[in-house]
Amino acid sequence: MIQAGYTPPRDLKRVSTLALAVGALFFALLVFGLLVDRTQFFHAYLVGFIFWIGITIGSMALLMLQHLTGGAWGLIIRRVLEAATRTLPLMLMLFIPVLVGLNQIYTWTNRAEMDQVPVLREKAAHYLNPAFFMMRAALYFAIWSLMALLLNWLSLQHDRTADRRFSKRLQMISGPGLGLLILTITFASIDWVMSLDPAWSSTIYGLIFVASWSLSALAFGILVMSWLAKREPMNAVVRTSHFHDWGNLMMALVMLWMYFAFSQYLIIWSANLPEETVWFVARKHGGWGVIALGIVILQFVFPFLTLLSRAAKKSPQRLGMLALLILLTRVVDVIWLIEPSFNREHFHLSWMDLVAPFAIGGLWIATFAWQLQKRSLVPINDPQLEQALAAHAGH
């Protein structure tokens, strides 16, 4: 099945095993946490789940973006993104603990409490109730699975047959698919994260997740590419011009995230309404304010200034390091989004919040590395391949 020339490096098998071992170790720690503090376990678990499904779904967004726009950058990174979308079955399984801990995580599951406030009573009756929550989650996963299946299957068929109809069809589903993806990410982020504060709402919330999940996915993709660029066979394929393009896209996403996140802050700060500001008040006081500032610096200011330099974008090592920094900051960002909802009065951070992303991440990366081995690392029959591999690749 794998065509000669672009066989994935053998190291991937070792990465897969190592990730599985790390994941298992951290999961054991997490299970210990479950025994010690059941509620805290589910809070931390949600952090890990939201961070990693962000990379899965964000990869789908980037994949469809590159099918729509074309270009050498997308062709070279396509197989990495496709492998990332194939972690979706794992994420579906890992969603089960969220459902199990629904009562521990979401206060809206307590109907008696919700009924005391008229607005919340309506929300709980028509939208925020466990039955409808599960139905919606099933719908998101169904839509995402269908998209991931189509994107992966059509791409594989195109590899096998070199029939241009398949690449045409990929392009055709990507337009509506991207629209549908933005809608499902919006609804999923509202259900899974925003509803932690059932009384609070922000209309730009979903778009912040669209930007930050795409950013996570691209940072992860760049990190993998900088790893692959040092090994056979990709060392002969990847050029600095590709890293330059990914660096530019990462800069765009960093700015897009900051734009959405700041818009939300500015609007809530300007209106200054108590029911809206509570969300930021919980995230600005105690240690959270320093962490918020750190997120802005490490997820916007520093990457933005670094990515202004062409040399930084063209160097696989430096871009890879920056991508790693962004990924780690994304974990902190997810903690900052989720954890203050549980402890509004004072700063509270559990060791489990830091363990959960590694526990789920180990399983995720093991699945990813296993899936990445399954196909040629470059889509061999793509009509743009020759141009992409040329010494002076076009954009």
Added chain:
Amino acid sequence: MVKTKASRLYGVMAQFDNPSTLVAAARETYAAGYRKINGYSPFPIEELSEAIGFTRTGLPLIVLAGGIIGGLGGFFMQYWMEVINYPLNVGGKPFNSWPAFIPITFECIVLCAAFAAVFGMLALNKLPQPYHPVFNAPNFALATRDSFFLVIESKDPKFDHDEARRFLKSLEAREVVDVEL
């Protein structure tokens, strides 16, 4: 007669039929040690600027400076107005309401960086330039249609009229002409 003509020479120009011969010729000319050279083409050729040894410009720095000046200017313009010149209590917010200043600061960064890019580009290109000697060459009008040109300027330290002509002729040029000042 011949002497005066040589002293009023801008350079020697070679005409090529396609972009790849132009780029190849430009590379050889640069390799031969000529530095004051320039290429002309109906459309941008990415490799050409590199071939004539034109790799970096100061434009990014000019744009960066424009952006920084715009950002600081935009922010402190608002700071001066809201805090120093005409403090006004708006909804009980502090005079220095920096979050509200950010959108205008951002717009000023974009505006000044864009102006710096356009005018910096014009200045670095020494534009507008009402007169340029290359237009004295008889076929040069074709540079906007289907011909490609390479010029070795007489200012080049290595420039020798006969030698430059002979050299360009050896590069598969369709025609080599003198360009007068």
